[in-house]
Amino acid sequence: MRPLVATVDLAALRHNYQLAKQCAPGRKAFAVVKANAYGHGAAAAVECLRDLADGFAVASLEEAEQVRLVDASARLLLLEGCFEPSEYVAAAELGLDVAVQGQAQLDALLAAVIERPLNLWLKLDSGMHRLGFSVDALRRAHARLQSAPQVAELNLMSHFACADERGHPLNEAQLDEFAGLLDLAFDHRSFANSAAVLTMPAAHMDWLRPGIMLYGATPFAELSAEALGLKPVMTLTASIIAIREVPAGDSVGYGAGWVARRPSRIATVSCGYADGYPRTVPPGTCVAIRGQRLPLAGRVSMDMLAVDITDLPQAVLGDAVELWGNEIPIDELAQACGTIGYELLTKVTQRVPRRYING
Template identity: 45%
Template structure:
């Protein structure tokens, strides 16, 4: 028996990349590995994706972790640098920052003794209203960077959809129109707009770069669909052992706060995973768990190290059996819907104490 662990299926990861490449055609692929590769293990996933065109992370320490592990692929720093002191480190490490404010641009251009010119990306806000230059500043700043001795080659122009997971949302076409108007002022500019949702929805067909994140890990970015519907395979199989089985009588309650009471005599199983492992504490009664080919409901409150599962009156599961919390047989999209969150959160919250076992399948 084991406490919580996750099998990481590298064959599924490779399959998903093939599906993405088929969708992307000749476009280059920037694989998004931020937040510990969405809980799958940053370094190992980066090493497995050795043939992608570049890797995207959010923080400087993530980028340096990959360099220290011997990853030589281009790395794009999606939030850029937070301090001018980081710029020389990025330059010598060949890490490409995304510049999304005039303040960052000014900091870069103020450095006269940069060890070597840097490749950079320039982000423009087309409607997300989170990060990015104002559209009216894009042409001027782009051309300034293009001519700057601190910058190697032309910047990549990028933006980000706010509603790509709802392909028919009017915001998408407004953002596309604005991005196209900016591109028209910059002949031969290289661009990147499409995340997983935009790629599978076909929202940015003229992109030079696509930026898949969620789809790499076998998850659908669309509501009411799972990765299976997009020919994707779940990479993570989050599991834990049943460490106790007991029978309770009708009227008896389970767990903290006596939050669930049995309506009839039933068997319950205690599974060795909890919110200390990143499983959502607020998972309600009825959240599915997959055991031996059958779905069982969680009952009672999620504890730090344990969840309780109603095994029914015939007890078809037993001590030592393995429970799948999400994975190939129980899509994480279904668990997220029951919990009232999104798959991103469930994956990214998997705790460091959960062992990751990498399998070639």
């Protein structure tokens, strides 16, 4: 078997969910498990959190169906609502909470004949301008929904554009827009993604919606997951599958861009960009072998990458190589590549087996 595995620490996942809850005592939290639980495996994440989580949130009916296979009764929020009118029937059958983010969705809902009323989340566009009603349109939607037979709970939600940038003026502006609607009767309100859970108590409302923090990565550029008390959930581990001595002046890998400045020992490692390891890593990016950080040598290939192990003479064939996890924080690698932990986690490809520990 190819030696590459994404180990998922379920105890860390539970720890991070509990940390989100501790940030906002008395509030509830939808664990956001869209995109296959940010690459970790939605079924396993839901199974792991089902006794702990107040609910789950996903991006589509297809994702909701996957969650329902594991947890038949949890509150389960469809974050972007229904993409076509027929989905309201399925949403009612599955007992979902459904966001309503625009006029077309509202009209389709009010025309839908469904077997039981839905918990609805009217989405306010408080300033991100991606989804949601304007304040005035939301007031009109609220009036139309109040006595509609399709409605069980009527709730309010919105989403931050810049919660990861503390002190950004848009944060206050978005909170003000939201607060301007609180004279309306809502059963529950929800605003906070991970960044707001961690740093904006005023946004906690009734239901949190933490995503990235559950997986032990930070939403902030300048605040590490460790400093926030989060534990990394995924560790991506490959092995050394070949070792060679490369004379000074010889190159390694595609494009021959990395040239040995000294007689070097180079390890070939069983992970490449087709596994989700970023091809865009800058020179000097490190992996960890036997607890030591060592730099990549040359370009990342589809299935392999090379590491300069000259400074670790005890390294041998078969040694484990951590690409990210406890020793190489995923956020460090993401930042070096000009991206975010979210992208690296969700891009771990299907051919990488997930192994679950501490379940």
